[in-house]
Amino acid sequence: MTSSTAERGSGLRGWPAFVAVLLVPALLVAQxxxxxxxxxxxxxxxPLVDKVTRAQNKDRVxxxxxxxxxxxxxxxxxxxxxxxxxALHLIEITHGGTxxxxxxxxxxxxxxxxxxxxxxxxxxxxxxxxxxxxLRDRDADNARACFNAAVLQDxxxxxxxxxxxxxxxxxxxxxxxHLQGDKNARDEYFAEFLRFRPxxxxxxxxxxxxxxxxxxxxxxxxxxxxGHFQMKLFxxxxxxxxxxxxxxxxxxxxxxxxxxxxxxxxxxxxxPIDRILEGKVQFKKQAENVGTSLTSASSEVMVAAPLxxxxxxxxxxxxxLALIGIASALIASNAKPRADTRYWPNLxxxxxxxxxxxxxxxxxxSAAFLDAEGNELSRQEQTPPEAxxxxxxxxx
Amino acid sequence: xxxxxxxxxxxxxxxxxxxxxMPSVNNAPGRPTAYVTxxxxxxxxxxxxxxxxxxxMSDKMTRDMLAQPQLVSRPSPPRIILDSEYFRNExxxxxxxxxxxxxxxxxxxxxxxxxxxxxxxxFVAAVETERRLKREGVTDQGSIRNTxxxxxxxxxxxxxxxxxxxxxxxxxxxxxxxxxxxxxIDLEYSTIVWSNIYDYAKASQDDIIYR
Numbered sequence: 086m087t088s089s090t091a092e093r094g095s096g097l098r099g100w101p102a103f104v105a106v107l108l109v110p111a112l113l114v115a116q117x118x119x120x121x122x123x124x125x126x127x128x129x130x131x132p133l134v135d136k137v138t139r140a141q142n143k144d145r146v147x148x149x150x151x152x153x154x155x156x157x158x159x160x161x162x163x164x165x166x167x168x169x170x171x172a173l174h175l176i177e178i179t180h181g182g183t184x185x186x187x188x189x190x191x192x193x194x195x196x197x198x199x200x201x202x203x204x205x206x207x208x209x210x211x212x213x214x215x216x217x218x219x220l221r222d223r224d225a226d227n228a229r230a231c232f233n234a235a236v237l238q239d240x241x242x243x244x245x246x247x248x249x250x251x252x253x254x255x256x257x258x259x260x261x262x263h264l265q266g267d268k269n270a271r272d273e274y275f276a277e278f279l280r281f282r283p284x285x286x287x288x289x290x291x292x293x294x295x296x297x298x299x300x301x302x303x304x305x306x307x308x309x310x311x312g313h314f315q316m317k318l319f320x321x322x323x324x325x326x327x328x329x330x331x332x333x334x335x336x337x338x339x340x341x342x343x344x345x346x347x348x349x350x351x352x353x354x355x356x357p358i359d360r361i362l363e364g365k366v367q368f369k370k371q372a373e374n375v376g377t378s379l380t381s382a383s384s385e386v387m388v389a390a391p392l393x394x395x396x397x398x399x400x401x402x403x404x405x406l407a408l409i410g411i412a413s414a415l416i417a418s419n420a421k422p423r424a425d426t427r428y429w430p431n432l433x434x435x436x437x438x439x440x441x442x443x444x445x446x447x448x449x450x451s452a453a454f455l456d457a458e459g460n461e462l463s464r465q466e467q468t469p470p471e472a473x474x475x476x477x478x479x480x481x
Numbered sequence: 482x483x484x485x486x487x488x489x490x491x492x493x494x495x496x497x498x499x500x501x502x503m504p505s506v507n508n509a510p511g512r513p514t515a516y517v518t519x520x521x522x523x524x525x526x527x528x529x530x531x532x533x534x535x536x537x538m539s540d541k542m543t544r545d546m547l548a549q550p551q552l553v554s555r556p557s558p559p560r561i562i563l564d565s566e567y568f569r570n571e572x573x574x575x576x577x578x579x580x581x582x583x584x585x586x587x588x589x590x591x592x593x594x595x596x597x598x599x600x601x602x603x604f605v606a607a608v609e610t611e612r613r614l615k616r617e618g619v620t621d622q623g624s625i626r627n628t629x630x631x632x633x634x635x636x637x638x639x640x641x642x643x644x645x646x647x648x649x650x651x652x653x654x655x656x657x658x659x660x661x662x663x664x665x666i667d668l669e670y671s672t673i674v675w676s677n678i679y680d681y682a683k684a685s686q687d688d689i690i691y692r
Contacts (some may be wrong), residue, residue, distance in 0.1 A: 133544040173532060174574075177529065178526070178527055179526060179527055179528075179685040179687050199690050199691075202691050207682060215575075219575075226569060226570035226571075226576075226578065227570060227575045227576070229570070229571065230570055230572055230574055230575045233572065233644075233646075234573045234574070235574075237573055237646050237648060237655070240646075265569060265571075267569075267571070270571065271663035292536075324601070353579065358562040375556075393490070447632070460541055
């Protein structure tokens with residue numbers, strides 16, 4: 086969906102009014118019933134909503150992405166739905182010839198002045214989360230559309246061998262297609278998934294529901310190189326949870342690591358904007374060199390002027406050279422080649438998937454988050470209601 | 482002497498370079514809300530389904546269905562279920578399918594002037610509740626009639642939204658072909674009595690800073 090569907094028409098941009106309806110009553114409830122063990126959803130979400138509404142417009146999408154995942158983890162589905170709809174609306178708009186785009190390309194502004202839309206892995210993940218919410222809403226059609234759109238985002242990878250290899254999106258699309266009742270398309274998506282994860286066990290589609298477990302912390306962007314012109318992606322740090330196990334009573338299922346988000350981020354390849362930033366760096370260097378050379382030459386001329394006779398003319402020339410040198414140095418210092426390092430801070434490192442029998446509906450399903458040695462670090466529990474088609478856990 | 486001549490020229494060139502590339506501060510005051518036409522492309526665009534597509538599609542299907550004698554020239558008007566239950570989205574664009582089926586049903590209902598009857602199967606629960614209240618004597622019988630049962634349908638709209646996407650990673654050009662199929666299926670004999678297709682392709686290229 087791009088610019089003009091019903092969801093946008095229904096006031097997607099109206100965060101303040103939306104928040105007033107959803108969170109203010111929640112806050113009132115929280116004040117009277119909060120048990121102190123875990124902060125109520127409204128307390129956790131309020132600063133993130135404030136960030137969306139008060140921060141600059143250019144950061145709106147990244148703030149909505151962060152809010153969306155947090156809200157989803159807290160079970161505030163309406164807030165999450167609204168956040169991702171709004172973020173995707175901005176992602177889907179084609180930006181051509183806007184002022185921010187022009188500024189981001191210009192010498193005098195950093196890349197970070199542009200409206201954030203994220204790198205392809207971030208855009209794909211925005212579709213992924215919206216797809217999960219559609220699955221929760223029993224809207225398999227639009228869930229499938231989201232996973233399809235996520236695959237499309239991955240097509241923007243510069244490295245040929247890594248294009249469209251976002252395997253978990255194929256698996257999720259297969260599941261959504263299964264829920265639609267289209268078995269042929271489901272098998273095609275699943276075959277595509279198996280191309281990347283050949284050892285994934287074939288699910289018993291008709292008798293299973295999908296469980297998605299997210300572990301670790303997502304990739305980080307850092308600026309490197311002269312003037313920080315290179316955006317580099319690194320695996321997230323400061324986490325130990327790398328695996329997950331699901332259980333109902335004594336029955337256990339190891340969740341399969343279906344997607345490595347950091348790998349998706351780091352194999353994107355260079356971006357066209359990198360060449361523009363490199364050009365800015367070259368310009369900055371040249372202007373600095375010219376500035377340094379001219380100011381040194383001017384000093385030399387000043388020293389040599391009395392020895393060469395025409396001292397007043399030579400000194401004037403030296404002054405001129407010094408001025409040009411200073412102007413050149415000033416221009417160099419104003420050129421801003423810094424790369425945009427804003428990133429989605431609460432993405433996972435890995436997405437794990439397991440298919441559980443439909444009989445788990447109505448019973449408590451636990452997800453244990455494990456370290457590399459298989460030691461349990463933490464545990465969450467959910468009881469899927471009857472007819473539920475998705476279980477989603479995030480270690481946060 | 483050469484330096485004295487070159488100095489002002491070089492300085493002027495440098496300063497003019499700065500002046501022409503320095504962007505002005507964006508002090509645009511925003512834009513008040515304004516009505517825009519729904520049947521032509523708006524200011525905000527992408528490659529998905531937009532209002533003008535839905536309006537043109539509905540218009541084309543309405544005209545085509547009303548031109549079919551096997552539908553509109555029957556001795557008794559055929560009963561049709563036209564909702565989104567069997568209208569499937571298999572594409573890459575998120576779509577509220579009700580936008581399409583609601584518009585088509587309303588356009589047809591208004592234009593057919595009784596030659597087609599539409600059944601609100603989506604609201605069967607409301608109808609059943611009211612019928613039960615009437616028959617239990619909680620309410621009176623209403624002012625029109627009593628029937629043995631609710632209306633059965635002769636035809637049902639089915640359809641599919643499918644897309645084919647192409648991306649050129651070098652240029653950032655994205656193209657999407659969208660095809661929407663509409664079919665009316667005979668609910669006794671399962672034959673397809675009417676079909677039509679609406680399709681379009683859109684391409685767009687995002688700014689280089691987003692590729």
